Amino acid sequence: MSGRAADLLVHTGMLSSLEVEDLTVQCHSTMTISSDFIRLGTFTEGKPLIRLVDRAGFDGFLRRRAIEEGAIPLTDNFLGVAHGRAIFKSGKQVEFSRLVGADGAASRVRRGIKGVSFRRPCPAYSAVVPLSCGAMAPFLEKGLQIFFFRDFTGYGWVFPRKEDVVTGIGSFGGKAKTAEKLMSRLMVHTGLGNSHCFRGAMLPAGNQSVATGRGEVLLVGDAAGLCDRVSGEGISNAVESGFAAAEAIVNDRETWGMGTNCIKIVRQSMKYRRLLYGKPFRAMAIRALSGSDRWYRKYWNIVSGKDGYTSLLRK
Numbered sequence: 001m002s003g004r005a006a007d008l009l010v011h012t013g014m015l016s017s018l019e020v021e022d023l024t025v026q027c028h029s030t031m032t033i034s035s036d037f038i039r040l041g042t043f044t045e046g047k048p049l050i051r052l053v054d055r056a057g058f059d060g061f062l063r064r065r066a067i068e069e070g071a072i073p074l075t076d077n078f079l080g081v082a083h084g085r086a087i088f089k090s091g092k093q094v095e096f097s098r099l100v101g102a103d104g105a106a107s108r109v110r111r112g113i114k115g116v117s118f119r120r121p122c123p124a125y126s127a128v129v130p131l132s133c134g135a136m137a138p139f140l141e142k143g144l145q146i147f148f149f150r151d152f153t154g155y156g157w158v159f160p161r162k163e164d165v166v167t168g169i170g171s172f173g174g175k176a177k178t179a180e181k182l183m184s185r186l187m188v189h190t191g192l193g194n195s196h197c198f199r200g201a202m203l204p205a206g207n208q209s210v211a212t213g214r215g216e217v218l219l220v221g222d223a224a225g226l227c228d229r230v231s232g233e234g235i236s237n238a239v240e241s242g243f244a245a246a247e248a249i250v251n252d253r254e255t256w257g258m259g260t261n262c263i264k265i266v267r268q269s270m271k272y273r274r275l276l277y278g279k280p281f282r283a284m285a286i287r288a289l290s291g292s293d294r295w296y297r298k299y300w301n302i303v304s305g306k307d308g309y310t311s312l313l314r315k
Contacts, residue, residue: 002303025052033145036149041290045297081109081112084097102223105201107222110213112217119208123175125169131165143160144303153173156183209225212224214255221238240262241262
C-alpha cells in the first residue's frame with residue numbers, strides 16, 4: 001500500500017493512523033533489482049517506507065467498517081445489470097438508483113455498460129510462502145525484490161513480510177503462458193521451490209481504457225481500468241476513485257471528475273509504458289541501475305507514490 005493510499009484513508013477519516021499501522025504487516029526501506037535473474041544492485045535508503053498489507057485482512061477491515069456505517073452485505077453471486085436492477089444467481093433482483101461497479105479487472109458491471117469498451121485483462125500470478133524466522137533473514141536483507149525480463153512487458157516481485165514471502169509475476173501485455181513459466185522460474189531462482197501452488201488473477205493493465213461510467217452506473221478501481229501500467233499498483237487508485245464516486249453520488253453529479261489525480265497518474269503510466277519497457281530505454285535503464293543510486297531513488301519514489309514518471313525521464 002503506497003503512501004498515497006495511506007494518506008487518502010487517514011485524511012478522509014476512513015482509517016486512523018493507528019489502524020493503518022495495525023493493518024501493516026511489514027515496512028521496507030530496501031529494494032533489490034535484477035534483470036533476467038542477474039542482480040543489478042540493492043538500494044537501502046528508500047523514503048518514505050513502503051508498507052505491505054495482507055489483502056484478506058485489509059479488505060475485510062474495510063468491509064467491516066462499511067457494515068458499521070450501515071452497508072448491507074449480500075453474499076449472492078452477482079451476474080450483471082439489466083433495466084436498473086442488479087441480477088443475482090439465485091434469481092434475486094435488487095433495484096438501484098445509482099450503482100458503483102468495483103468488481104475488478106473482469107468487471108461484469110463494466111461489460112454491461114453500453115458504449116464503454118472492454119478489453120481482455122492481463123494475467124498475473126502470485127504465491128504466499130510461509131517461512132521460518134531463520135529462512136526469512138536473507139529475504140528481509142534484500143528487501144523488496146523486483147525482477148525485469150527481456151522481451152516481457154511486466155515484472156516479477158518477491159516481497160518478504162513477517163512470517164511469509166509474497167512472490168508473483170504481473171503482465172502488462174504479455175501472454176499468460178510466458179508469465180506462468182516466469183513464475184515457476186522465479187520461485188526456483190529465489191529458493192522458494194516449485195512445489196508451492198500459485199494462483200492467477202487479472203489486471204486491467206494492457207490496452208484497457210479508463211472509464212468512470214455515467215448516470216446510474218459508475219466505475220471505480222480496476223473496473224474503471226485504474227491500474228498503473230508500469231508499477232501495477234492499484235490500491236491507491238481504487239481508494240481515490242471510490243471516494244470520488246461517493247462524492248458524485250452524494251452531490252447528485254452524473255459522473256466523477258476526469259481530472260482526478262488517479263486518472264492523471266494512470267494515463268501518464270500508459271504513455272510511458274511503451275517507452276519504459278521498450279528495448280532502447282530498457283538497455284539504458286539496466287546500465288543505469290547497475291551503477292547509480294539515483295535511478296533507484298526515482299523508481300522508489302514512483303512505487304511509494306511520492307512522485308510520477310516525468311521525473312524519472314527528466315534529463
